[in-house]
Amino acid sequence: MGRCVYGGIYDPQHAEADESGFRRDVLSMVQDLQVPIIRYPGGNFVSGFRWEDSVGPKSERPVRMDAAWKSIEPNQVGLDEFDGWAGRAGSEVMMAVNLGTRGVEAAAQLLEYCNVRGGTAFSELRKQHGRSEPYGYKVWCLGNEMDGPWQICNKSAEEYGTLARETAKVMKRIDPSIELVACGSSSIHLPTFPQWDATVMELTYDVADFLSVHMYLENKEEELDNYALKAIHMDRYIEAITATCDYVKAKKRSDKVMYLSFDEWNVVPGTWKKNNAEPWIFAPALCEGNYSMAAAVVFGxxxxxxxxxxxRVRIACLAQLVNVFGPIMTDASxxxxxxxxxxxxxxxSLFGRGMALNVMAQVPGxxxxxxxxxxxxDSVAVMDEQTGDITIFAVNRSVSDELELSVELRGFGEYGVCERIVMRSxxxxxxNSAAQPDLIVPEQLASQRIDNNVCTATLEPMSWNVIRVRxxxx
Structure with a gap:
């Protein structure tokens, strides 16, 4: 989509381009994030995607019209190129199949190409393309946002649920080890929510492993104090979808727990424009903008x-990585x-790995x-189960008032302060911008303390805070 790939992670003419055309400077920023998994080939794009266009010799790949974003797709970054880049980034690949313009047969053939070792038509085709070993992808999306009227070949819940079920049956026969993600509601604001999710779950509960949910929070020129609280919508969304899944579980008398894949989430930059270019051009500027300090607080x-x-949320994919609603930006210079x-x-990513702990808080309203x-x-704590170290993530959502944070660590042993990281402005x-890339960066503060195993700190208004105790x- 837009300049995420072409002009983002991939730019063969750039001074930082490697032998494969990928930018080393952008890759380094992604590597630092330690992204566990990246969805390919994307969201709306997948509903018109012909996977065969993205494999084989680059010189023989067709140039296509991408109807999802009214852009030209040259297919110069295809499956094998992206897999190599993801491997260098340290990320697994979450593959998506086209259940818009295509269906069961194409999904099965793509899985065969990717995961079957050899001896069949499409596994041997992969070998002819220079990849002897299978890719071995474990997580597969059964389409994308099929409830959305903007989607190519969107479907009713009954139509999609039936197609997803039959696709899943064939795919799991080919490779029983894979995990499958069925499409849930792509927006809490659609009139079909949450009935869509209930219907899809009733049709796919036995074959799907995850239900996907998507959310973008936008500041539509509203009051800052209202925008600062918008992540509450995400809490409510997750709780509603979880309840819907559990209703279907009860209705089916099932012991299976349905997990959620929040495989598109982000805040929307305040200055964003959906389409900054004419249609049917290569790598147009789509959904680009500047993320403010306030956006960072809502994002956190x-x-x-x-x-x-x-x-219940076992997968969550930030959408996207570069330029398109991106935490990483590039420009023409x-x-x-x-x-x-x-x-x-x-x-x-660095400090949130381990066991999430419930935080019982008494907080002003x-x-x-x-x-x-x-x-x-709003806060959460994560404990490293090997060391016992605890990281507390906290946001002060007030636009004007400081907040005194006091955290009792009783029952976990004796603790000392490790560090405190704060973002504020x-x-x-x-x-941040190309001209001022470090205008807003995290600070290390020493204003926290631990007395009698109680950690205290002052949280400034509209701030993102990370407190680590050892x-x-x-």
């Missing part, structure tokens, strides 16, 4: 929501820089246009 709050619900939202993702007595603080609308004794 979404990460907290995902961690709080990690008992060849520059690359990190947007404000890059840093909360980095912190969650904030009332805005859409929210009544909403907690000023006097100007909530400030953002266990000194059991």
């Amino acid at each position: 709050n979404m990460l907290i929501s995902l961690l709080k619900h990690s008992d 060849g520059a690359a820089w990190k947007q404000t939202v890059y840093y909360p993702y980095l912190h969650a 904030v009332t805005t246009r859409d929210f009544t007595e909403a907690p000023m603080l 006097e100007d909530s609308g400030a953002f 266990r000194t004794a059991r």
Whole structure:
């Protein structure tokens, strides 16, 4: 989509391009994030995707019209190229099949090409293309946002659920080890939510392993205090979808737990434009904009929501990585820089691995246009099960008031402060750019303390906070 691949991760003419045409500077930024899994070939694009176009000699690949984004797709970055890039990034690939313009047969053939060792038509075709060993992809999406009227060949819940079920049956016969993601509601605002999810689950519960959900939070020129609380919508969305899945579980008398794949989530930059270019051109600027300090707080709050619900949300893919709603940006001059939202993702990836802990909080309330007595603080804690170290992620959602945070660590052993990382700005609308790439970056503070195993810190208004404490004794 847009400049995520072409002009983003891939630019053969750039000074930083490697022998395969991928930008080393962009790849380094992705490597630092330690992204566990990346969805390919994307979202809406997949509903018109002919996977055969993306394999074989690059010189023989066709140039196609991508109807999803009214763009030209040259197929110069295909399956094998992307797999190699993802491997260098340290990420697994989450493959998606086209259930828009295509269906069961094409999905089965793609799986055969990717995962069957040899001796069949499509596994041998892969070998002819120079890949002797299978890719071995384990997680597969059964289409994308098939409930959305914007989607190519979108379907009713009954139509999609039946097609997804039959596709899943064939795919699991070919490779029983794979995990499959069925399409849930792509927006909490669609009139079909949550009935779509209930119907799809009734049809696919026995063959799907995950139900996908998507959410983008946008600041539509509204009051800052209201925008600061918007991650509450993500909490409500997850809880509603979980309840829907559990209803179907009860109705089917099943012991199986359906997990969620939040495989598109992000905040929308305040200055974004959906389409900055004429249709039917190569790599147009789509959905690009600047992420402010306020956006970073809401973004961090979404990460907290995902961690709080990690008992059911087992996969969550930020959409996207570069340029298109990207935490990493590039421009025509060849520059690359990190947007404000890059840093909360980095912190969650580095320090949010382990066991998520329930945080029982007593918090002052904030009332805005859409929210009544909403907690000023949102937080979650994650414990490293090997060391016992604990990381507390917290956002102060008040636009004007400081918040005194006090965390009791009783029952976990003795702790000492390791570090505190804060993102804040006097100007909530400030953002990083090619000219000022480090205008807003995390700071290391020493303003926290631990007394009698109680950690205290002052959280500034509209701030993202990471407090790490190290266990000194059991």
